[in-house]
Amino acid sequence: MEHFSWFTLLGLDKYDYILGSILVLIILALAGLKISKILSSDDSVLPDDKFSVRTIFEILTIDFLFDLFTNMLGSREKAKLYFPILGGAFFFIMFANLLGIIPGFLPPTGNFNVPVACGIVIFVMYNYYGFKENGIEYLKHFAGPVIFLAPLMFVIEIISHFVRPVSLSLRLFMNITGDHMVLGVFTNLVHYLIPAIFVGLGIFVSLLQAFIFTVLSAIYISLAVAHDADIE
Amino acid sequence: MKKALSLLSIFGVAMIAAFVPESAHAAEGGELTKLGLALGAGLGIGIAAGVAGLGQGRATAAALSGIARNPGASSKILTPMIIGLALIESLVIYALLIAFLLQGKI
Numbered sequence: 001m002e003h004f005s006w007f008t009l010l011g012l013d014k015y016d017y018i019l020g021s022i023l024v025l026i027i028l029a030l031a032g033l034k035i036s037k038i039l040s041s042d043d044s045v046l047p048d049d050k051f052s053v054r055t056i057f058e059i060l061t062i063d064f065l066f067d068l069f070t071n072m073l074g075s076r077e078k079a080k081l082y083f084p085i086l087g088g089a090f091f092f093i094m095f096a097n098l099l100g101i102i103p104g105f106l107p108p109t110g111n112f113n114v115p116v117a118c119g120i121v122i123f124v125m126y127n128y129y130g131f132k133e134n135g136i137e138y139l140k141h142f143a144g145p146v147i148f149l150a151p152l153m154f155v156i157e158i159i160s161h162f163v164r165p166v167s168l169s170l171r172l173f174m175n176i177t178g179d180h181m182v183l184g185v186f187t188n189l190v191h192y193l194i195p196a197i198f199v200g201l202g203i204f205v206s207l208l209q210a211f212i213f214t215v216l217s218a219i220y221i222s223l224a225v226a227h228d229a230d231i232e
Numbered sequence: 233m234k235k236a237l238s239l240l241s242i243f244g245v246a247m248i249a250a251f252v253p254e255s256a257h258a259a260e261g262g263e264l265t266k267l268g269l270a271l272g273a274g275l276g277i278g279i280a281a282g283v284a285g286l287g288q289g290r291a292t293a294a295a296l297s298g299i300a301r302n303p304g305a306s307s308k309i310l311t312p313m314i315i316g317l318a319l320i321e322s323l324v325i326y327a328l329l330i331a332f333l334l335q336g337k338i
Contacts, residue, residue, distance in 0.1 A: 175325060
């Protein structure tokens, strides 16, 4: 199966995923600039009448993500504190996945490097937040419940911590790639009407995988910044 | 009955293990390797998908019975159900990755 994308017309075929990521970031930056210009005017408390860019982002951010993070992280202050990285991950992955549905673009997350990058960022950041919040006592999380089991529990916890970015990135990468491949195979089999169902499946999988990535990252951050008194 | 079945299965595996090395020497470069890779890829993803279907069926059944008892809590039940289904499905995705790696070596 050969891939065609609009970037082959420019001859930059190898850098598909880099250009796709840059395109997603440009779209998000333009949307952010437009919404901040609307919000800085006077009557910004009232929502818009019509269905606009600001309405989509407000529904996703305030109704959906903020309540979700408040549930996962426990309090509204923590949800506001960790919102930039989690919301950024959600919007980047959602728009990157949805870019693959548009004919002629390959999803940036369909290349192996981009989900691994997202996973490594989440891994580094939740450890950083754990150290920032708890200090050196963050290492007590690795020790387990009882102190004399500490050497065994340390190894098990280290392994399970290192599996987390691997599982996050592999899940995202394989879901998007496998879905793209299924769409390709079915379009080869039946050329006309049936692949529309798989495009619908592709939209559903894109949204779901962005949601799952964000929820799991929120759970990892909430486990890392939990104080010792909260665990028992 | 169970002892007879386990004894028979051990005997069967021993028979296969006795005869496979003979044909491995007899086959040319990659015939048996290709058989092994293809069987591994196909059976691996098949078993993974089947058992994951069972697991997801149980999760959905529990969620549906929860919604049936309390239709007002439907959205609160839906979110953990979706998370659970995606986590079970990610295990199938790991098996799919191995199946792709095996199939690429044929």
